[in-house]
Amino acid sequence: xxxxxxxxxxxxxxxxxxxxxxxxxxxxxxxxxxxxxxxxxxxxxxxxxxxxxxxxxxxxxxxxxxxxxxxxxxxxxxxxxxxxxxxxxxxxxxxxxxxxxxxxxxxxxxxxxxxxxxxxxxxxxxxxxxxxxxxxxxxxxxxxxxxxxxxxxxxxxxxxxxxxxxxxxxxxxxxxxxxxxxxxxxxxxxxxxxxxxxxxxxxxxxxxxxxxxxxxxxxxxxxxxxxxxxxxxxxxxxxxxxxxxxxxxxxxxxxxxxxxxxxxxxxxxxxxxxxxxxxxxxxxxxxxxxxxxxxxxxxxxxxxxxxxxxxxxxxxxxxxxxxxxxxxxxxxxxxxxxxxxxxxxxxxxxxxxxxxxxxxxxxxxxxxxxxx
Numbered sequence: 001x002x003x004x005x006x007x008x009x010x011x012x013x014x015x016x017x018x019x020x021x022x023x024x025x026x027x028x029x030x031x032x033x034x035x036x037x038x039x040x041x042x043x044x045x046x047x048x049x050x051x052x053x054x055x056x057x058x059x060x061x062x063x064x065x066x067x068x069x070x071x072x073x074x075x076x077x078x079x080x081x082x083x084x085x086x087x088x089x090x091x092x093x094x095x096x097x098x099x100x101x102x103x104x105x106x107x108x109x110x111x112x113x114x115x116x117x118x119x120x121x122x123x124x125x126x127x128x129x130x131x132x133x134x135x136x137x138x139x140x141x142x143x144x145x146x147x148x149x150x151x152x153x154x155x156x157x158x159x160x161x162x163x164x165x166x167x168x169x170x171x172x173x174x175x176x177x178x179x180x181x182x183x184x185x186x187x188x189x190x191x192x193x194x195x196x197x198x199x200x201x202x203x204x205x206x207x208x209x210x211x212x213x214x215x216x217x218x219x220x221x222x223x224x225x226x227x228x229x230x231x232x233x234x235x236x237x238x239x240x241x242x243x244x245x246x247x248x249x250x251x252x253x254x255x256x257x258x259x260x261x262x263x264x265x266x267x268x269x270x271x272x273x274x275x276x277x278x279x280x281x282x283x284x285x286x287x288x289x290x291x292x293x294x295x296x297x298x299x300x301x302x303x304x305x306x307x308x309x310x311x312x313x314x315x316x317x318x319x320x321x322x323x324x325x326x327x328x329x330x331x332x333x334x335x336x337x338x339x340x341x342x343x344x345x346x347x348x349x350x351x352x353x354x355x356x357x358x359x360x361x362x363x364x365x366x367x368x369x370x371x372x
Contacts, residue, residue, distance in 0.1 A: 032202065035187040038178050041197060047073045048083075048197045052176045055156045065175055067197055081173045084200035085150035089133060093332075094179055095153050096121065097341040098195035102204055108147050109133040111140075117332040138163045145170055151198060153177050183248050183270040185257070185343035186213055192341060215344035216257075222358060223259035223351055230354055232260040233280070233287040233314060235272070236294045237306060242280045243272040251292060258350035263287060277308060290314035291353060291367070293322040295333070298371045318369065321353055325368040335366040 029042030029049055038053040040062075047068040054061045066077035069084070089109035090096060093116070099107040100118050110116065111134030113125045124130045133144045141163055144152070152167060152174045167174065175198075179191040189212055196205020232255050235244040245251035246269030247262070255262040263284050267273065284290075290312060296302045299320060302309050309315050326334035339346055342365075349364040356362060 032193060032197075032206070033190060035184050036182060036190045037184070037187060038181050039191060039194060041193055043202070044073075046070060047075070048202075049075070049077070050175075050194065050197065052194075053178055053181065055176075055178045055181055063176055065173075069200055079173050079175065081151055081175070081198070083198055085198050087147060087149045088151050088153060088198070089144055089147060089149045090153045091139065092153075092155050092177065092180075093117075093337045094191075094340040095177055095195070097338045098192040098205065098208075099199075100338075101208060102196060102201050103199050105129070106199060108149055109144060111135075114330040115332050117326065117328055117334040117337045141166050145172070148172075151175055153195075155180065179340065183250050183253060185250065185253055185347065186216060188250065189213075189216075189341055189343045212342060212344045216347055219344065219347050219351055219359070220257045223257075223355060226259045226355065226358070228355075229259055229261040230288040231284070231286070232262050232354070233284040233290040233312065234262070234292045235280075236292070237277060240276070242275045242277055244275055244280065245292075246271055246273055254347060254350050255291070255354075257347055258354050260289070260350065260354045281308075281311060285311060286313050288314060288317075288319060289354060290320045291350070293320050293370060295324055295327075296320075296322050296370060297324050297368075300372065302370060318372065320370045321367045322370060323366045325364060325366055339366050 027044060029044045032041040032043055033039055040051045042049045047066055050065040050067060051062040054063055064077045066073060066075055066080045067083045068080065072080050086106060087108040088099065088106055090099070090107065091111060096107070096116065096118065100121060104120060104124065107121065107130055109131045111132065113130065113132040116122055116125065121130060125132070131143060131147055133140050133147070144167060149172060152172055154174055155177055164174065177191060177194060179188050182188040190209060192209060193202065193205050196202045234251050234255070235242055244264055247265045247267030248270040249272070252262050252265060256265065264273065293302060299315060299318065302320065314320055323335035323339065324333065345365045348359065349367045351359055352362050352364050353367060
């Protein structure tokens with residue numbers, strides 16, 4: 001994910017003018033989510049109930065959103081949103097791809113449009129259909145209000161909610177998207193269903209998800225019986241700390257599903273581990289591959305940033321890869337946009353790096369080897 005800003009946002013109650021329709025709260029909805037651990041969507045006769053993990057809470061509480069196409073149902077929720085939405089403002093690049101595929105015309109605003117990679121969305125930016133609602137260190141609230149969005153899709157990674165209070169007071173629903181907290185690749189992809197129900201296009205969204213799921217599982221099964229599992233190092237140093245994906249993290253699952261031996265796979269953390277250089281060198285000096293060397297594009301630049309990187313076998317054998325293959329002239333990186341939706345293409349990349357002659361199509365979409 002490439003969030004434009006760190007925002008801690010809490011949902012608000014969207015007040016409807018009509019009298020709420022009484023609903024039997026004992027009714028059991030049809031669950032629509034299979035993989036995600038941070039999102040649930042249940043379908044009822046006249047509405048959807050969406051629950052999203054409150055990432056700032058220590059008690060694993062959830063926010064509840066009621067999405068209704070007709071009358072507002074009388075069920076308990078933190079926010080009520082009329083669907084289909086016509087205009088949305090999104091605050092992270094990972095929120096964009098479902099809109100791009102299902103209804104790009106519903107996307108009305110995004111902070112720092114230079115971060116957008118998709119050419120069709122950039123064309124909408126050029127003609128003013130998508131407004132840049134960013135400002136230094138935050139969101140341009142006044143400009144966002146002039147758009148009059150039906151919903152603002154936000155993420156929670158900090159404590160900067162003060163700037164969005166005018167949106168709350170204006171009655172604009174704010175819905176939380178914490179896709180970045182998922183540790184399952186398909187669990188993260190499944191967040192596209194949130195956008196699908198907001199657009200009242202659940203079946204189209206589910207069809208898209210099933211296509212990606214089938215392709216992912218087909219690739220995964222192709223490496224399931226391979227005995228050779230090359231060792232893999234991941235992560236980068238920032239300052240004096242090497243941030244290594246935990247053994248239950250998003251990246252670790254990709255490496256495992258691609259038939260790789262992730263050297264921290266026994267670890268139970270889903271976030272990042274903070275390790276010293278010496279600790280990483282001790283564990284991974286002889287790793288065959290180093291995948292995810294941030295935005296570096298050459299071994300020379302990597303060496304210039306820290307000459308101790310040259311001690312790793314993967315560096316010496318030119319087996320270092322970064323997700324920089326699809327970057328436009330503005331510096332927008334498609335891995336941080338469509339890459340979080342297309343788990344199948346990311347897995348295909350990993351397999352082609354670790355087992356280069358296994359798949360019929362040996363090209364990569366997002367990853368490339370660092371040139372000398």
